[in-house]
Structure formats: structure tokens, C-alpha cells
Amino acid sequence: MVDLWHVTFEVFRQKDNQKSHFNFFELDINPDEYVLDGIERIWAFTDRTLVFSHACHHSTCGACGMLVNGVEKLTCITSIRDVTRDGGKIRIEPLRNFPIISDLSVDMSSLYSRMEAVGHQPILPIQEEDSKGKVKSEGDLLRLADCIECGLCISACPIALTTSNYIGPAVLAGAQQHGELTPCILELVNSENGAWRCHSAYECTEVCPSNVDPAWRIMELRRKIIANRFSSFFTRK
Amino acid sequence: MSEYPQQPGKLIKWFDPRHRSLGSWAFILNRVTGLGLTLYLFLHLIMLGQLAKGPDAYDGFIALVKNPVFLVGELLVIAAALIHGLNGIRVGLTSFGIGNSKQKQLFIILMSLAAVAIIYFAFRMFAH
Amino acid sequence: MDKPHVIVIGAGFTGVAVAYDLAKRGMDVTVLERGPIANGTSGRTHGLLHSGARYAVDDQESAIECIDENTILRKIAAQVIEPNGGLFVGIDDSDMNYRDKFIEGCQECHIPLEEYKPEIALRLEPELTKKIRTAILVPDGTFDPLRLALAFAASAKFHGAKFRLFCEVTGFLFDGLGNVTGVKFSDRTKGKMEELSADIVVSATGSWCGEVAEMAGDPNIPIRPTPGVMVTYDQRLCQRVINRLNEPGDGDIIVPQRQMITVGTTSFEADNLDYIPVTEQQVNLMYHRGCELIPSIANTRERGAFMASRPLVDSGLKGRSLARTFKCFDHKVSQNIDGLVTITGGKATTLRLMAEKTVDLVCQKLSFPAACETIETPLISYRQYFSIPNEVN
């Protein structure tokens, strides 16, 4: 039997646009469990009113992104051992830069709609280009894309802090992944709120839990837009 | 449901490096030095107006800026220019797809260079 | 006649599929879910799109359902499916003894298969154990759990269904005779109680359907929640699903997904369904069983471990022998409670079929003549779930 840790969860609470506050929950918990397990325990045994989002519990759905001690984490794969110590505390807050539905759950509609608009492919050939080079070809096999639309990158981005109009790292990465710059996509990513807003803080890549490397993709996208602009400049007339 | 939380008033958080990684330090430094240098640029242009007034005005002014307070100011400007310029090299390179996976190392190397240069200039200026 | 109003409790796979089918047939639908979409068993699956081969020997009814639905889902939900097939891999004598039964079973259930010699199998999947003696390719696949549910939910919304998330049903509304006429629920985002009446209530609460039926006065749903553990590793070591060619057992399946693989699963019984802890012992078991099939799992990092509770319908047997098929209960028949239908059991792969049968029953009870049309039409993009407005009445 493993030794249990005594951990205090400081959980952000907000209902129905009322004033927010923190609740403290003390748990004796196996440190190899994940932060999301701790939150689910609180809901199951202590406070049934706690609202939080989750689904797959193995980092393929992207629903459980939260701030753990101030840093964006996918709580289902963040073990308690990695973020606190025995007798320590864990501060849980909802993602930044999204409207709060309640407590720890945020509304990511804008992210999903934008991903749709830039044509991010949820399923793609296994041979796919990423920042570490191409993965070797495997015939006509397909796999699910890396981006799980968890919103961590948008929460971590300093530009998204002040304007909700910036379409955000995930979406720009989605446009890059889509490959083709159709006029609609170009209008979105080459706009004021698109690729030119990035100021190279690399926070997106820092927090991305799923091998997307959004910063690299934004830079690639810029290169593609500039090339596109040059060629359309010379082929016009 | 609440509204989007983003507001211009949150700009203070741009400069909050808590819980953030190295890239944010680059972002913060770039922003602070950029704004500082812009302010300096216009002050500098106005100051250079003394040149138009002839030798006496200008040399008198130079004598004034020789005092330690202005020297510290000048050192700050040199430091800001070095940091902004060297970090700019990183931003420029990565923007063209060079060294994205090594941006942290790049930042550390460039900032070490900046630190060495700043110390060198500080010695030179205060040794006189 | 006005459109009948149907409340669906639960937005797991069954709930969203039922909502989609109801809405597509023209009914007024409200889905009540106590958490976010697919937060229970549905979300926490390894995402295996069954070809049915796993059940072809012991449970042919389920196997046939699976292969039929597998074919349909590949067409209507291609957006969330890795359609790469799966290998049943034989390693030892016991596996090879199972081989003939397995091939025979698959043929009886018209599951297409192709057998490969070890060297060809190793060319397809280089990370497989070198001890491999045979490999049989069947049309397994992988789906993204949340996005499969979202695709159904989006299509349901497209046809007018309303979703109320974070709304936990706390009780039922009755007419004087004990028949269900609606539900009482608490909106957890606001901390407020609400009531909603309906012509019929469908409980699609999976493992929890026993508790829900009890609230309506029927304590006799034969449901046996059977949790299993899954462990995810940080590299995509195979491109196809890898199964052990043997009787269903612990840790006999490896499912690739994105850049990960998930090893599953176990089978036991639990008391509290709202929180079932993962034990180190189970994680170790998955690790060792996984390494038997793909030895290089030993060199990868464990990414996560999780637990899901399958809703198995009790037929008097235990554990893995429980039937994997689903069952639709009309509480009018069992306890003379009208207005409530429970759908439970089954597997993710058969969600559409479960919905079809349930909605057939609902239509029959309401004398609402409409036929199922969910086989042919592809689902709309899962992201539309967020862009179609949800007018709450």
C-alpha cells in the first residue's frame, strides 16, 4: 500500500456570475493519482455542486484543462506528486481568457468555431509534418490529429490576455495544419487578429500537452502567408 | 454565463512573469525595453536640437550629462538597446523558421552576451 | 398533434445518440446531463471501434451488432475514426489453440479477416513481439471518445434538440398513479432547482441507470456495473489495434490514438460508481500484459491511468461472461410505471443501434409514426455542437 499524502485543494468557485472565491478541501490521497482524480473525489464525496469539465481521463479529449498552481495543465495527466508535496496545497483555477460557465468549467465555443473556420483536420494521414520533421510514411493509414482543442495555449498566451479577438495559437496552428490557404482562411489568419499578432513568447508551445508546437506552426504559417502574398503580388495584373 | 474576461486593463499582467516560462521573460523584456527606447528616441531627438543652437549650447549640455545620474540613464539606454536588439535577433530568426526548437537556448546565449556587453560598458563609463 | 416532448437523461454515447435519433424523427428533445458531455463511462473508453471479432466466439449476438455498426459508423462518423483495422496476435500454444475457434466465429458473424505470417505482420507492425506466431487482421478501429459524442450531439442540436449540461436529475414528477410525467433537476452552474415535464423520459444513464430507475420506483433493473482499468503510454507504438488472440482477458488489447497507445483492460465489481480509484497493482498488470504484445512499452513513459465502469446487463453470470449486448426496459411492463424508458448495456460501437431500438420503443409508446433515418446520413462536424445556438426554454 502506498503512503497517502495530505493535500489541500484550493478550488476556485463561481456560480452564476456572482463574486468568486476559493474553497479549501483537505484530502488524503495517493500522490500517484492525477489532479483531476482529486477534483473528482471532491465532487464525489464532499461537494456535489462543484462544476468541472472532463471526459476521457487520458489526454485525448482536451476537456480538463485548468490552471494548476497558476500553470495551464491537462489535469488528467498531471500527477499530484508533480505539483505539490505531502502536506502541501494545490491551487486549481479555470483557464484564463475564456468565459467561465461555472467554477472550473469554461466556455470554449469560440475556440471550436474558429478551428472549424480554419479547417483544422481532426483526422489526417499518419505521415504528418510537425516541428520535429516528417513522421515516416505508413501507406494510407490515418490517425487523429495532435491538437485536442484543450485551450491551454490560449489561456497561456499574453496577447490573448487583453483581446478576445486574437484568434489564438491553437487556431493559427490549425490553419497551418490544414495546409491550404483558401481565401477564407487567408482572410482570417492574415487579418489584424491573425498570425501577425503573435509576439514570440512561446508560452503556447510551453504548455501544449499534445505535441502540436503551436509557436512553430505560427511561424510556418507566417512564412506561408508572406510567400502567398509575394506570389499573388507578382501574378496580379 | 459570463462575458469574455479579456480587457485592456489586464495589460498589467503582460508584465507578470509568475508561473510563466522563459519565453515570457523575453516577451516582457522586449516590451519594456521597446517602450523605453521609444521614449528615449524622442527625448534624444529633442536633445540633439541643442546642436543646431551652436557649439556653446551643445558642449554645455554634454558637460551636464557627464554627471553620474545621466551616466546611469545612459547605461540603462545601452542595456535596453542591447537586450532589445539581441532578443530581436532571436525573434527575427525564429520568425523565419530558424531555431524554433532551440529558442530558449538562443535566448539564454543572447542574453548572456547582452549581460557581458552591459558590464563592459558599465566599467568603461564609470572608469573615466 | 403537437410534437411530443422527450427528456433524455444523460449525455453519454447512448444519450446523445438517442437525442439525435429522436430529434431527427421530429420530436422535441431536451437532454439533461449532470456533468459535461461524455464525462462518465463514455468518455473514459480506450476508444476501440469493435469489429466484433473479440466477441465472435462467446457472444455472437454482440459480435454481429458490432460489425454492422462498425461499418455504419465508419461512414457516418469518419471525422473521428482512425479506420486502420486491428490485428489479433497469437504468441503461445494456448493462443494457437484458440485460432480455429476464432476464425470460425468470425466467419459465422461475417466479420472479414485476413491472416498474416509473422514476418508480414512484423513488417506492418515492427514493434510487435518477435515471438509472434500468427496475426489476423480484422476491421477494428479507434475513435475519439469525446468527439464521437459531440458529433452525435451536434447533429441532435442541428435537428433542434436542446442540451442542458451540469443539470443533475434529483427526482421525477408523477401523475397520481405513479406514472412519470417529468423530472426535477438541479442546475449545478446556478445552484437552482428546476422542473421540466415531458411526454416520455428516457434514462440513458448507463452504469447509473439502477439509481435513476429507483428514483422512479423501480428498484429491479438488472445492471451490474463492471469497472476496468486502462493505462496510456506516451508513444504510438502501433498503427493498428493489437488484440491478444485468446479468450477475452485482462490487458489483452492495445489501442493506438494520436501519438499514444492505451492498454486495457480489467474487469471487477465496484461499490461507489462516482469515484473508483486506480490501484498500482492494476497498472502493473496492464504494463506486463502490454509488454507481452509490444515489448518496447518498457521504454516509454506512462502518460495516464484511468478507470471506466461498463454497464453490463446481468444475466446471472459473472465478469466477462456477462452479455455485452444492450437492453431497453419499458418500466410500464415491469413495474407498471408509464412514461419512463431505460436503455443500458451495450458498447460504444453500438450506440447508434441502441438509440434506434430505444426510439422505436418511444415512438410505439407515443403512437408517433416515424422511421429511423440515422444509418445513411453522415453526422455534421463535431465542432458545430458549439456553434449551433441552444435556446433554453
Next chain:
Amino acid sequence: MHDGFDVKSRMGESAGAWFFKVASGGLIILVLFIHLVINHLIVEGGLLKYADVVKYYQTWIVPFMEVFFLIFVVSHSLIGLRSVLLDLHPSNQVLRWLNRGLVVIGCAAIIYGTWLVFVIVGRG
């Protein structure tokens, strides 16, 4: 704002401005380096006397270099300042005035600086 789009076209951040910012940044680094070498390594003690400054400006290339430097520095700094202000998401009206204001300030600074250079050259 439910769908999260805002594609009204306005003179916000653009490919051109970004490209110019990076290119001018590179040139500034280059010129600044030359400037530092001349001021601190070639001319001992730096250009601190009025007479030295005037003498320095008599080399034909220097005024040109200084004017180009001025243009790049002023535009780089104002485009940068504008980027920062754009991150605060100004309304269309504010942005319109901002654009005009920055152009006016930039032009004024460049004209003033160029005039200054020629005044000094003329004193030689």
C-alpha cells in the same frame, strides 16, 4: 461575439507592417554596430565635442547613413508602439486617430531629424 469572429477589415496589424518591422530591426542592428565601432573604437574618447561631431559629419556617407538610420529607428519604434497599443484592442475610431497620429509624429520626427543633419553638415 458568440462565434468569436471579428473580421471587419481595418488597418490593424498586417503582413507588411510586420515584415517592415523585422527588416528594419535587422538594419538598425547593423547600423548601430557600425556606429558603435566608429564612436568607441576608431574615435578615441567618443564624439562628445561639438567640433568633433561636425567634423564627423563631413564624411559624405555619414549624413546619408544617419538619415536612413533615423527613418528606420523612427518607423520601427512607432510600428512597435502601435503593436502594443493594438493588443489593447482599440475601437475603430480610436485606431483611425492612432494611425493618423503615429504617421504625423513619425513624419515630423524624420523631417526634423533630417533638417538637423543638414544644419550640422552646413556648419562644416
